[in-house]
Amino acid sequence: MAPVEGAPATDDRDPAEAVTAMVDHVLALAATWTAWDGTPAQADDRVHTPHKAVRRVADHMVDHLAELEARLVGERPLPDHWHASATTTPADLAPFTQNDLDEARSRLGRLARIWANRLSALTEEQLDHSPGDGWTFRQLAFHLTGSTYYADAVGDLDGAS
Template sequence: MESPGAQVESAVEHCLEVAATWLVWGGRPALSEDGERIYTPHKAVRRIGDHLVDHLAEVEALLAGVPTEPDHWHASLVTLESDWARFTELDLDEARQRLRRLGRTFSLRLAAAGESSWDLPRGENWSLREIADHLTGIRWYADQVGRLPR
């Protein structure tokens, strides 16, 4: 059985495979499948990274037995000026470096916590496995921009 952390790393790899096609992005945003938000390559990368950071911080707080940091992200509701920038080879390389490290750090944290801790009840919070399962949903952000044709 694959560890929950490995599943998160696999989701990151999916995102990066999709992002590798964004070098041809022409500046036109994609409408999300729910029709409520727009996505650009930089916005998708930002949201993937933010989601990983948010839940890594949540896991750390849960393991330390302290309250989690309240979520005040603007998340996908906003599109920043920087989200409109052209997506270049260097942007892709930076995304690879950042997102792989975040995904691996999350995976290593779960491994260090130990398999016996993955399904422990965490009060009103999700278990560590449930957080990891939720994080595999980062694929959605990349898929909103989608694989762009050459």
């Protein structure tokens, strides 16, 4: 497979551990979001909220997991129709409660385990010479680590009033 322009950089970390570390980082920040005062955070040209951060991380993980699974069985991945971070929904503006945190832990924790299990089952050859068009599966995993952007945009709200 030819190198794909704009492919994410990888390093010597296990890609499964890189993905689970990303989710651990997001959930560590999310643990502070029950203190959110309802004011969206500005980052770049977007607004971010706790619910939106969790939604974007989960959607990003689901999107690329679907791509990986499709490519493994020789299918073309379905086109991406997410509204992504350009859209802030009314649900994104809701208070972030302890129940929301519990659900985020379950949702993102399960997605991290699915990713870790799938990546760990692949050979080095499959990770670095993945079938179909697009980034290698190792590159996809490292691309996902950038999902911390959404959580970092909301930030650590410990001590917020």
